Amino acid sequence: MTETVRISLDEVRTLAEAVLSRHGLSEPHVKAVADTIVAGERDECASHGIYRLLVCAHTIKAGKVSLDAEPVVQDIAPALVKVDAKGGYAQLAFNMGKPVLAEKARQCGIAAMAINRCIHFSALWPEVEELAGNGLVALAFTPSHAWVAPAGGKKPIFGTNPIAFGWPRPGPHPYVFDFATSAVARGEIELHRREGKSIPLGWGIDANGNPTTDATEALEGAMLTFGGHKGSALSTMIELIAGPLIGDMTSAESLAHDDGAKASPYGGELIIAIDPARFLGSLAAEHLARAEALLEGITSQGARLPSQRRYEARARTALGGVRVPRTLLEDIRALLD
Amino acid sequence: MTETVRISLDEVRTLAEAVLSRHGLSEPHVKAVADTIVAGERDECASHGIYRLLVCAHTIKAGKVSLDAEPVVQDIAPALVKVDAKGGYAQLAFNMGKPVLAEKARQCGIAAMAINRCIHFSALWPEVEELAGNGLVALAFTPSHAWVAPAGGKKPIFGTNPIAFGWPRPGPHPYVFDFATSAVARGEIELHRREGKSIPLGWGIDANGNPTTDATEALEGAMLTFGGHKGSALSTMIELIAGPLIGDMTSAESLAHDDGAKASPYGGELIIAIDPARFLGSLAAEHLARAEALLEGITSQGARLPSQRRYEARARTALGGVRVPRTLLEDIRALLD
Numbered sequence: 001m002t003e004t005v006r007i008s009l010d011e012v013r014t015l016a017e018a019v020l021s022r023h024g025l026s027e028p029h030v031k032a033v034a035d036t037i038v039a040g041e042r043d044e045c046a047s048h049g050i051y052r053l054l055v056c057a058h059t060i061k062a063g064k065v066s067l068d069a070e071p072v073v074q075d076i077a078p079a080l081v082k083v084d085a086k087g088g089y090a091q092l093a094f095n096m097g098k099p100v101l102a103e104k105a106r107q108c109g110i111a112a113m114a115i116n117r118c119i120h121f122s123a124l125w126p127e128v129e130e131l132a133g134n135g136l137v138a139l140a141f142t143p144s145h146a147w148v149a150p151a152g153g154k155k156p157i158f159g160t161n162p163i164a165f166g167w168p169r170p171g172p173h174p175y176v177f178d179f180a181t182s183a184v185a186r187g188e189i190e191l192h193r194r195e196g197k198s199i200p201l202g203w204g205i206d207a208n209g210n211p212t213t214d215a216t217e218a219l220e221g222a223m224l225t226f227g228g229h230k231g232s233a234l235s236t237m238i239e240l241i242a243g244p245l246i247g248d249m250t251s252a253e254s255l256a257h258d259d260g261a262k263a264s265p266y267g268g269e270l271i272i273a274i275d276p277a278r279f280l281g282s283l284a285a286e287h288l289a290r291a292e293a294l295l296e297g298i299t300s301q302g303a304r305l306p307s308q309r310r311y312e313a314r315a316r317t318a319l320g321g322v323r324v325p326r327t328l329l330e331d332i333r334a335l336l337d
Numbered sequence: 338m339t340e341t342v343r344i345s346l347d348e349v350r351t352l353a354e355a356v357l358s359r360h361g362l363s364e365p366h367v368k369a370v371a372d373t374i375v376a377g378e379r380d381e382c383a384s385h386g387i388y389r390l391l392v393c394a395h396t397i398k399a400g401k402v403s404l405d406a407e408p409v410v411q412d413i414a415p416a417l418v419k420v421d422a423k424g425g426y427a428q429l430a431f432n433m434g435k436p437v438l439a440e441k442a443r444q445c446g447i448a449a450m451a452i453n454r455c456i457h458f459s460a461l462w463p464e465v466e467e468l469a470g471n472g473l474v475a476l477a478f479t480p481s482h483a484w485v486a487p488a489g490g491k492k493p494i495f496g497t498n499p500i501a502f503g504w505p506r507p508g509p510h511p512y513v514f515d516f517a518t519s520a521v522a523r524g525e526i527e528l529h530r531r532e533g534k535s536i537p538l539g540w541g542i543d544a545n546g547n548p549t550t551d552a553t554e555a556l557e558g559a560m561l562t563f564g565g566h567k568g569s570a571l572s573t574m575i576e577l578i579a580g581p582l583i584g585d586m587t588s589a590e591s592l593a594h595d596d597g598a599k600a601s602p603y604g605g606e607l608i609i610a611i612d613p614a615r616f617l618g619s620l621a622a623e624h625l626a627r628a629e630a631l632l633e634g635i636t637s638q639g640a641r642l643p644s645q646r647r648y649e650a651r652a653r654t655a656l657g658g659v660r661v662p663r664t665l666l667e668d669i670r671a672l673l674d
Contacts, residue, residue, distance in 0.1 A: 077446030077615040079416045109414030110609070112447045114616060137582060153640030157631070165574045175577070177570040227564030233514040233643050236635065237502045240512070244628040245474060247617050252634065253627075272447070272609070278414040279451060280584050290590075291581040294494070297589065298573065303490035306570050 004323040012041045012050060012322065019053045019335050023060045025089075026068035032091035036122040041322045044313035047187055048123045050324060053332050055121055055264060064263035065089060065119050071096050079108040082246070085118035090269060093118055094127055101273050105136050109278035113271045114246035120144070121264040124164035125178035125307070131273050132166030132174030140164040140178075141242040142269040145258060146251040148182045149222035151232035154209025156222040159251030159265065160186060161238040167291065168276070175295060177306035181235040183226045189215050242270040341660040349378045349387060349659065356390045356672050360397045362426075363405035369428035373459040378659045381650035384524055385460045387661060390669050392458055392601060401600035402426060402456050408433050416445040419583070422455030427606060430455055431464055438610050442473055446615035450608045451583035457481070458601040461501035462515035462644070464608060469503030469511030474611040477501040477515075478579040481602040482595060483588040485519045486559035488569035491546025493559040496588030496602065497523060498575040504628065505613070512632060514643035518572040520563045526552050579607040 007015075016034040025033065033056065040048030059065055069088025073096050076082050081100045085093035093115045104111035124140040131138035144159030164178035183203050192199050193215035201211050204218025212218050225231035243250040248268025249257065257266055277284045299305060344352075353371040362370065370393065377385030396402055406425025410433050413419050418437045422430035430452045441448035461477040468475035481496030501515035520540045529536050530552035538548050541555025549555050562568035580587040585605025586594065594603055614621045636642060 076618075078444065079448070080446035080615055082616075107415065108445050108448075109417030110447055110449045111416070111445075112611065137578060150635045150638070150640040153635060153638040155634075155638045157634045157638075165570070167574075167577050175573070177574070179567045179570065181567075226567050229643070230516045230518075230563050230568075232640075233502070233516065236512070236631070237504075237514070239631055240504050240628055241474060241611075243631070244624040245611065245613055245616055247620060247624050250627065250631050252631070274449065274578075274582065276582055278417055279419075279582055281413075283584060287581040287584050290587065291577055294573075294576055294580070294587050294589070297492075297494045298487045298490060301487070301490040301492045301494075303487040303569075306566070 003326045005326050005329055006321050006323050007329070008321040009038055009042055009317060013038050015332065016050065016053060019332060020056065022336055023057055024067045025060070029067070029069075029089055029092050032095055033089050033122075036091055036126050039126050040123070041324070042314055042317050043310035044317065044322065045123065045310065046324075047185065049322075050332055051328060052121055053335065057335050059119065059121070059263040062261040062263045064258070064261055064266065073097050073100055075100065079104050079111040080114070081111070082114045082116060084116050087117055087266075088119065090115055090118035090120050091122060094269075094271075098127075098130065101271065102131065102134055102136060105273035105275045106278070110272065110274045113273075114248070115269040115271070116246060116248050117266070118269065119264050119266055120269065123178055124162050124269075125166075125176050125310075127271060128164045128166030128178070129174055129176045129307075131271075132168045132176065135168045135276070136166075137168065137274040137276060138164075138166040139272040140269065141238045142265075143239050143243050143249070143251040143254065143267055144265040145255040147186055147223050147255075148225055148235065148251075149205060149209075150236070151225060151229040154205055154222060157252055158182075158225065158232075158235040158239060159254070160223070161235045161251070163234065163238060168288070169292065169295070170288075173307065173311045175305060175307065179226075179306075181225050181231050181238060182223045183231075184223075186219075186223065189218055189223065193219060242268055246270055340663045342663050342666055343658050343660050344666070345658040346375055346379055346654060350375050352669065353387065353390060356669060357393065359673055360394055361404045362397070366404070366406075366426055366429050369432055370426050373428055373463050376463050377460070378661070379651055379654050380647035381654065381659065382460065382647065383661075384522065386659070387669055388665060389458055390672065394672050396456065396458070396600040399598040399600045401595070401598055401603065410434050410437055412437065416441050416448040417451070418448070419451045419453060421453050424454055424603075425456065427452055427455035427457050428459060431606075431608075435464075435467065438608060439468065439471055439473060442610035442612045443615070447609065447611045450610075451585070452606040452608070453583060453585050454603070455606065456601050456603055457606065460515055461499050461606075462503075462513050462647075465501045465503030465515070466511055466513045466644075468608075468610050469505045469513065472505045472613070473503075474505065474613060475501075475503040476609040477606065478575045479602075479606040480576050480580050480586065480588040480591065480604055482592040484523055484560050484592075485562055485572065486542060486546075487573070488562060488566040491542055491559060494589055495519075495562065495569075495572040495576060496591070497560070498572045498588070500571065500575060505625070506629065506632070507625075510644065510648045512642060512644065516563075516643075518562050518568050518575060519560045520568075521560075523556075523560065526555055526560065530556060579605055583607055
């Protein structure tokens with residue numbers, strides 16, 4: 001049993017800001033990155049919480065992040081905005097581009113934002129949740145490092161390529177999903193390796209392209225997409241629209257750029273926002289109520305909505321803080337020495 | 338062994354036009370619907386070829402199609418166009434809206450088209466392929482009839498909800514995929530029932546929500562999505578963005594509207610188009626070449642691209658025509674009596 005320590009969300013923020021500052025991130029980046037780390041802990045997404053501070057520290061030490069990059073927002077077409085993150089973390093670039101994206105979506109009905117040349121380690125759900133919280137329908141896509149083989153192939157070419165979606169709802173919580181198009185997260189396979197456990201068939205293949213239940217073989221071979229050829233097609237789409245379409249790297253190019261440093265992926269992200277009010281005009285409320293009937297038709301039969309667990313955690317941690325493994329906390333505090 | 342007859346694509350067109358005219362479709366609809374039926378046979382997608390004439394005839398006899406609907410194209414926002422199909426087949430509405438969508442995508446960078454109140458029986462790939470052939474990146478989504486249960490649920494609420502994607506490539510053939518978010522097509526389960534064969538686990542559940550290998554039980558219970566909770570999330574997204582977002586029906590509402598007629602689904606479709614030239618400017622050629630490197634990285638390891646089989650069939654049938662089951666041809670010719 002892992003020994004855990006209870007800390008408040010304020011303490012999470014203080015710790016995150018201290019570690020990020022100590023590693024040389026400029027003030028605006030410290031704030032933006034700490035926000036997503038607090039959000040990860042708050043929603044009990046441990047893999048996107050304070051654990052990521054170790055990943056940040058490693059990526060910074062490897063010289064793979066511009067610590068004080070000042071993102072540049074470019075209005076390139078009536079419904080397109082580009083944010084050049086200039087080699088910094090994506091969060092600040094998103095924050096700076098978001099109001100422009102939202103305004104363009106309201107003006108044009110639909111709009112897209114490319115974030116270019118950013119270091120990506122956060123989940124996509126904070127971004128689509130924020131847009132949906134502003135009444136917009138949002139989609140987000142990003143490649144990562146080439147770890148995943150296409151269906152029918154045996155060599156890694158795709159990243160874990162997540163897709164995220166947000167839909168505005170009455171009340172505090174939009175409908176949000178965010179999932180990797182790989183069968184599982186890479187960290188999940190690494191966890192199995194560390195614990196000496198075998199992995200289920202379908203997660204990965206060995207270097208010869210044969211199905212394997214050996215975590216080490218899968219990590220040295222290739223991961224697989226979820227859903228066979230359909231997941232593989234989606235992953236291809238994400239490579240294309242969040243890579244070459246926006247003038248940014250594919251997962252293979254990101255991994256080549258990494259050159260063995262094992263730093264976070266470097267490249268672009270595509271975010272699409274749609275304003276329901278522009279489609280529906282005065283009937284928006286009526287039609288969004290029909291969407292509620294659909295979502296209730298899911299929950300009323302005992303199925304869960306993708307974001308439900310996170311929102312429940314959020315209510316819990318707002319009152320009681322979070323429990324984190326003591327050794328993890330010690331490892332992170334050691335980063336302050 | 339099914340006895341087959343070889344007919345030319347010209348004969349397919351003549352037959353399709355004759356059957357559709359005979360059933361009262363107006364001339365512009367005859368032409369538009371026949372185009373997709375010819376495209377289905379040409380690409381050896383038998384389920385979307387002349388077989389669909391039987392479905393058309395049934396849907397028309399059930400009184401579920403407006404035979405001479407004249408779609409109305411409405412420019413509702415700088416990057417949004419709506420086409421009210423007025424209860425007719427979707428194809429003519431798509432053809433009329435497409436130039437407006439393409440123009441808006443070139444003007445704004447990204448644009449979306451809603452087709453409303455249409456009868457849908459065609460695949461989505463002809464539409465995204467056409468847009469990609471014009472140099473645009475395209476996405477298309479549509480609900481259908483509520484046959485599919487959400488992950489963790491047991492009652493059908495989603496349609497087979499396809500998603501299609503097109504990406505422009507040099508040469509005659511864009512990158513295109515088009516797949517249902519259900520584990521398989523409904524027709525596939527019906528085929529198993531007709532042949533008295535069991536279905537694999539994962540295709541459907543019985544009326545009590547238990548996994549079943551019995552095709553009849555699955556058809557009376559619910560189909561499942563592909564890829565578990567991820568496919569279920571995608572299917573939810575498609576319900577929302579091609580239903581309430583555009584002021585049109587969910588799959589449950591379409592099935593209720595059908596009221597046991599077993600006609601084709603009625604509702605909307607959402608199509609998004611993006612102009613790479615607006616994102617990339619003068620660097621478009623260079624970045625689209627990097628996309629080619631990605632696609633070659635898939636095919637060079639022996640994996641297939643989703644549209645490859647169709648394009649190979651297209652080359653074959655252009656020369657030799659198509660083989661269709663004799664009994665199917667007889668059934669269709671009987672519609673002319």
